[in-house]
Amino acid sequence: MNKTRFHDYGTQAVLLRKKRMLVIKVISILFPFLIIAGVEGGLRLFNYGHDLRLFITSPQDPDYYQFNPDASLKYFSDPAVATKGNVELFKKVKDTGTLRIFVLGESTTIGYPYFHNGSFHRWLQYRLMHTNPDKRLEIINLSLTGVNSYTVEGFAKELLPYQPDAVLIYTGHNEYYGCLGAGSTDKIAGSPFLIHLVLKLREYRLTQLMANALNSITSRKASAGSGAGKTRMEMMVAEQQIPFGSPLYERGITQFTTNMDNTLRLLHEANVPVFISNLVSAEKDLFPFISVEADSTKYPDFNRNYQLGVQSISKGDSTAAFQYFETAQHSYNTHAGCNYYLGELQLQRGDSVAAKNYFDKARDFDALRFRAPSKLNEVLPQLVSKYKNAHLVDANAVFEANSPGRIIGKELVLEHVHPDLKGYALLSDIFYQSLKTQGIFTVSEDAEMSFAQLQQMMPLTVVDTLAAKFKIANLKKSWPFNHTGAADTMLITTAEEQLAYDVAFRHTSWGDAMRELYTTYNRQGDLAKAAIVVAAIVQEHPLDMAPYEEAGNYYGKLNNTPEAIFYFKRVFASAPSFDVARTLFVLCLKADKTTEALPYLNYAIDHNERRLNLLPVRECLLQIVQLQQVAAKEPANIAVLNQIAGLYIKMGNKDGAELYIAKVLQTSPGNPEALAIQDQLKKV
Numbered sequence: 001m002n003k004t005r006f007h008d009y010g011t012q013a014v015l016l017r018k019k020r021m022l023v024i025k026v027i028s029i030l031f032p033f034l035i036i037a038g039v040e041g042g043l044r045l046f047n048y049g050h051d052l053r054l055f056i057t058s059p060q061d062p063d064y065y066q067f068n069p070d071a072s073l074k075y076f077s078d079p080a081v082a083t084k085g086n087v088e089l090f091k092k093v094k095d096t097g098t099l100r101i102f103v104l105g106e107s108t109t110i111g112y113p114y115f116h117n118g119s120f121h122r123w124l125q126y127r128l129m130h131t132n133p134d135k136r137l138e139i140i141n142l143s144l145t146g147v148n149s150y151t152v153e154g155f156a157k158e159l160l161p162y163q164p165d166a167v168l169i170y171t172g173h174n175e176y177y178g179c180l181g182a183g184s185t186d187k188i189a190g191s192p193f194l195i196h197l198v199l200k201l202r203e204y205r206l207t208q209l210m211a212n213a214l215n216s217i218t219s220r221k222a223s224a225g226s227g228a229g230k231t232r233m234e235m236m237v238a239e240q241q242i243p244f245g246s247p248l249y250e251r252g253i254t255q256f257t258t259n260m261d262n263t264l265r266l267l268h269e270a271n272v273p274v275f276i277s278n279l280v281s282a283e284k285d286l287f288p289f290i291s292v293e294a295d296s297t298k299y300p301d302f303n304r305n306y307q308l309g310v311q312s313i314s315k316g317d318s319t320a321a322f323q324y325f326e327t328a329q330h331s332y333n334t335h336a337g338c339n340y341y342l343g344e345l346q347l348q349r350g351d352s353v354a355a356k357n358y359f360d361k362a363r364d365f366d367a368l369r370f371r372a373p374s375k376l377n378e379v380l381p382q383l384v385s386k387y388k389n390a391h392l393v394d395a396n397a398v399f400e401a402n403s404p405g406r407i408i409g410k411e412l413v414l415e416h417v418h419p420d421l422k423g424y425a426l427l428s429d430i431f432y433q434s435l436k437t438q439g440i441f442t443v444s445e446d447a448e449m450s451f452a453q454l455q456q457m458m459p460l461t462v463v464d465t466l467a468a469k470f471k472i473a474n475l476k477k478s479w480p481f482n483h484t485g486a487a488d489t490m491l492i493t494t495a496e497e498q499l500a501y502d503v504a505f506r507h508t509s510w511g512d513a514m515r516e517l518y519t520t521y522n523r524q525g526d527l528a529k530a531a532i533v534v535a536a537i538v539q540e541h542p543l544d545m546a547p548y549e550e551a552g553n554y555y556g557k558l559n560n561t562p563e564a565i566f567y568f569k570r571v572f573a574s575a576p577s578f579d580v581a582r583t584l585f586v587l588c589l590k591a592d593k594t595t596e597a598l599p600y601l602n603y604a605i606d607h608n609e610r611r612l613n614l615l616p617v618r619e620c621l622l623q624i625v626q627l628q629q630v631a632a633k634e635p636a637n638i639a640v641l642n643q644i645a646g647l648y649i650k651m652g653n654k655d656g657a658e659l660y661i662a663k664v665l666q667t668s669p670g671n672p673e674a675l676a677i678q679d680q681l682k683k684v
Contacts, residue, residue, distance in 0.1 A: 043205035052203050054142070054158035057092075064089040064543075065162070072144050074202050075151050076179045077186050079215070081232050083145045085110065089543055090138040094163050098136040099128070099441060102159050104152045105170040106178065108280075109143035112418050113471035116510055117460055117539050120419075121168070123428030126539060127454050131443040133566055134573070137542075146232060147171075148178035149259035150195060156263045160270045166440050167267055168431055169276040170395070171260075172376045173417045175252045176242060176369040182252035183239035183369065192258065233370075234479045241367040243292045244334055252369070257379050261386075268387040275434050277393035277427070278380050281371040281417045283359035284343065285409035288336035289368035289480045299332040306338055318345055336365040352405030359407055368480055370416055393434045395427055402426060414472050415481065421465065425455055457563075459535035463513055466500030474504070495520060511540070527557055538567070545574045552583070561591045561655075572600070578607045589648075590655045594625050620647045638664050642673045649680060657681055 043049060050070040058064040069084045076082035094100060103109060103121045111119020117126075125139045142155050152171050159167070176183040180195055188198050201207045242248045260276070267274040294302040309324035322345045328338050343358030364373045377396060384390040400406040402422075412423040419427060429451050435441060449457075475481060492498050499517060502508040508516075514533055521530040531554035537547045552567035565587045572580045581604040588597035598621060605614050624647050631640045641664045648656035658681060664674040 043209060049205040049208035054155055055162065058087075058089050061089065061543075063092055065092055066090075067140065067142055071155075072147070072151075074199055075147060075154070077188070078235075081146065081179075081235055083147070083232075085144050086141045088138075088140045090140050090162075095136055098138055099132075099165050100138045100163060101140070101166045101168060101440075102162075102164050103139065103141040103143060103168045104155055105143040106147050106174045107143075107145040108173065108418055109170040110141060110145060111424065112145060113414070113468040113475075113504075114421065114424065114464055116464060117458065117536050118421055118424055118464055118468065120170075120424045120427040120431065122539050123425050123454065123458060124432055125542070126458055127428065127432060127449050128441065129542075130449050130457075130566060131447050132441060133569055135441070146174065146178055146236060148174040148181050149256050149263070150180045150199075151178075153259045153263045153266075154199065157266055160266065160272065164272050166435060167272055167274045168393075169263070169274060170279075170427070172256060172279045172372040173281065173370065175256045175372060175376070176239075176248075177233070177237050179236065181236075182248055182255055183242050184236050185238040186236075192255070231475075231478050237368075241290055241292065242369050243367050244365050244373070249369075249373070253373070253375050253379070256376055257383070260380070261383050264383055264387045264390045268389045271389060273389050273391065273438060273440060274387075275391045275393050275431060275438075276380060276384065277395040277430065278377040279372045279417075280395050280399045280408060280413070280419065280423070280427075281363065282410070282413040282415065283356065283363055283408050284347065285413075286416055288340055288362050288366035289370065290366060291336040291338070292334065292365070292367050294332040294335060302328050302332040302335070305331070306335065309338075309341060313341065318348060321345060333361075334365050336362045336367070339365060347405065347407070352407060355405065356407045370480070372417075391434055391438055393430050395430050398426055398430050399423065414468075415476060418472075421460065421468075422455070425451070425458070429454070459532045459539065461514070461517060461529075461533055461536055462496050463500045463503060463517055464536070466497055467503040470501055470504035511537075514540075527554055531555055531558060531560075535563075535567075545571050548574075549580075556583075556587065561587055565591065565593075565596075576603065576607075578604055578609050581607070582612075586653075589621070589651065589653045592656050592659055594621060594628060597621065598625070617651055620651050623647055636667060638668055638671060638674075642671070642677065645674070645677050649677065654681060 050073050051068065052071055052074040053068055054071050055065040056068045058066040060066075066087050066089050067085050069087075072082045072084060073079060090100060091098070109120070111122070116122065119141065121139050121141045125137065128135075128137055128139075142159070144151060149171055152169060156167065175181055178184065180186050180188070188194050202211070239248060242252070264274060264276070294306075296303060305324045305328035309321045309328060312318070312321035312324060321341070325338055325341050325345065328335070329342060333339075339358045340362035343355045343362060346352075346355035346358060360374060363371050364375075381392055384392045396408075399408050399412055399419075403409060403411055412419055412426070414420050436443065492501055496517070499508070499513045503510055503513045514537055518530055518533040518537075521527075521533060531551060534547050534551040534554060538544075538551055541547065548567045548570045552564045552571065555561075555563040555567065565584065568580055568584050568587065572584060581600040585597040585600040585604060588594070588600065598618075601614065601618055601621060604612075605618065608614065624644055627640050627644050627647075631637060631644070634640065641660045645657045645660040645664070648654075648660065657677065661674050661678050661681070664671050665678070668674070
């Protein structure tokens with residue numbers, strides 16, 4: 001028995017030692033991870049590094065989210081070239097009936113070089129606000145300059161929990177040179193697995209600490225002037241020549257296809273409608289940046305014929321030039337410059353179809369890939385067809401339809417890819433029509449703002465336009481445009497031009513410039529221009545009601561009653577008050593909108609803090625409503641029209657009375673009662 005017990009104790013001791021060894025091994029294995037977790041926790045505790053989430057609580061209002069200004073650091077390896085986006089707030093708790101739209105993309109999508117109210121999403125916002133004035137609208141632009149489909153895919157995944165009603169996408173031009181692009185200076189570019197792994201690791205503060213240390217070391221080793229004078233565009237380009245059909249070219253196509261397929265699939269699985277536009281770029285009016293030279297051993301006649309063609313162009317001999325270029329083209333047909341010259345010469349001959357074919361080839365064969373190749377526009381319909389919630393927005397077709405000879409150029413595009421104001425307006429219209437067709441919003445025919453009205457009414461100041469011109473002029477003086485000989489200059493002779501210059505080169509903020517412009521216009525007594533400035537500020541800060549009320553007052557003084565009503569309605573919906581209600585019923589009566597006026601008049605009576613006698617006004621208004629119902633059935637009933645005019649005079653509504661007297665005199669020019677009322681109006 002004792003031996004047995006001793007044997008049991010020995011076995012238990014061995015087992016205990018094995019368990020201890022196992023625990024030690026497990027602890028040894030886990031210890032580094034525990035250390036890492038501890039360091040990560042400590043770094044977060046002391047707020048080291050950056051929170052890279054897509055949205056943060058807005059410092060302006062804790063009930064709202066906004067685009068995280070540090071979100072881009074997840075995608076840019078070099079913080080020095082990382083870009084920031086818009087600050088557009090949306091509610092943490094989405095209100096019932098809110099239309100919430102997120103916008104994803106790159107520099108075109110954010111509105112370069114106009115930004116602010118020049119961007120297509122602001123044109124869309126302005127139009128939707130006017131066609132659906134009673135609907136709460138949240139359009140949040142998450143676009144950044146210098147990014148591509150990796151950022152679009154990442155942002156799309158992160159925004160899904162925030163209840164989007166639709167997502168709008170315009171991207172593709174930065175697929176090669178945007179951050180993580182196939183031909184960018186980013187060292188991890190080219191391996192999708194590695195890119196996604198690094199993007200995930202960058203969320204951790206320990207990784208950020210290591211990256212900062214590495215950047216500090218490499219920056220000390222780098223020469224002091226290595227990046228001096230270079231634009232962000234130039235700093236992000238690693239491979240200046242990416243020939244058509246090369247492995248790097250194909251990698252960019254694959255990268256775009258894979259990332260956009262993932263993006264559309266994510267949104268499809270979340271049942272979110274997505275509207276993705278194909279791409280627009282200059283075809284004519286922009287000579288290719290880099291043409292891949294012909295191998296003289298394989299194509300011995302190309303260079304001679306090409307140079308003879310160039311010489312003939314300089315001499316003005318287009319016939320000879322065409323012959324030389326055509327001969328050169330037959331021997332080597334992928335030279336971007338040769339295709340471009342043939343496009344110009346065919347255009348001169350009046351053959352826009354042949355010209356477009358050459359211009360398209362010139363763009364695709366341009367080895368410096370700042371313009372997306374046409375292959376991306378071919379890929380998009382195939383991707384969209386896979387998902388029922390995905391809708392193709394055919395911007396390219398609409399831009400072509402609005403370009404001479406259906407060839408996109410300087411009429412709509414500023415340089416290589418960025419639209420001018422008309423172009424951005426067109427882009428907004430294309431998305432607007434697509435959203436409406438798919439039932440994302442509804443609008444009655446009588447409330448619809450036409451495209452022509454949108455172009456006329458959009459609040460864009462001269463500073464917005466001039467600042468864009470300064471930016472583009474400066475861009476064309478730098479690489480790669482300096483290779484084309486562009487050297488635009490602009491003289492500053494007015495205060496507006498000085499403000500625009502300061503905005504363009506970041507000597508002052510857009511908001512400060514608008515405030516100074518507003519003060520100037522007020523001092524000059526230019527109410528129309530002051531109204532535009534205030535309306536522009538409304539678009540920038542749609543949650544701030546003070547500019548709405550100010551805009552309403554300006555448009556009221558300018559006798560633009562519909563716009564005054566629009567702005568005061570927004571104020572009343574946000575914060576009902578007696579004064580705003582009284583203003584609204586007066587404006588509505590002035591515009592002969594009696595049924596719209598009645599609720600505001602009733603509110604004013606129920607909250608009559610000024611103790612005004614408004615009951616007689618309501619009695620007259622109710623009589624007018626009844627008479628208008630009769631007039632709708634009997635439009636030629638002159639007696640009824642005269643009665644309405646008389647009641648409007650009694651209410652002090654001269655505009656309403658004049659409207660009905662005009663109707664009477666149009667039918668019965670000599671009507672004595674109408675003439676008497678007309679005389680009475682002249683004395684008012």
